[in-house]
Amino acid sequence: MRRFTEAEAGLLEELILNRRDVRGNRFLSIPVSDDIISKLISVALNAPSVGFSQPWEFVIIKDDLVKAQIKETFCEENEKAAGVFKDAKQQEYIRLKLEGIIEAPVNIAVFYKPAVGPVLGQTSMEEVGLYSVICAVQNMWLMARALNIGIGWVSILDPEKVKCILKAPVSNKLVAYLCVGYVDQFSDKPELEILEWEKRKQKNAVLFFDGY
Secondary structure, eight states: OOOOOHHHHHHHHHHHHTOOBOOGGGBOSOOOOHHHHHHHHHHHHTSOOGGGOOOEEEEEEOOHHHHHHHHHHHHHHHHHHHTTSOHHHHHHHHHOOOOOTTTSSEEEEEEEOOOSSOOTTOSSOTTHHHHHHHHHHHHHHHHHHHTTOEEEEEOOSOHHHHHHHTTOOTTOEEEEEEEEEOBSOOOSSOHHHHTTSSOOOOHHHHOOSSOO
16 A cells, blocks of 8 residues: 655645535536546545445436426425525525536436445444445545536435435435536635635634543
8 A cells, every 4th residue: 555745645635625515607518528427436436434334326417307307396495495594694595506406517416325234333323324425425526626627515405306306215315416517617715605604613613622
């Protein structure tokens, strides 16, 4: 097993710091090749998984009619979400572009497939299977950024409706719905940070030693 250099570690840090959640107004119509998609899935398959369970499945979506159905459930859920916020925050929320389902050339739905029997390491904390799938998504996100491809994670969806549209097994659980494509630019900071929707947390606000 080879050892990595300090410069390579610095490159990884740079990729992590420059990863962005891309909105629909950034995607270009340039097609994403099957080779690129295959590479994204390959790195996902090499994510850590508790008990080497590899509990992930992926649906690649390019069909415009399927995307339109997914967009419809986004619109329904987004309207509900807007009602959660009040006054100026609500108006700010309504103005946000929070997905790129139609604009992105490729969508990828990422599912958690529960194990049939017991899984090593999941007997006390069953939810770590879901966390393993999230690790796979992060691998894809970082590889996409290294290839100068944008990914946007859409979570404002009814997971059961998405499962129905994609004919997913009943036991599967939707973990992530990703919009994938080349973009006009990557912003210097996350968009919600730029818009001051939330402030970035600093280490001293989240770091504790030997307990809280």
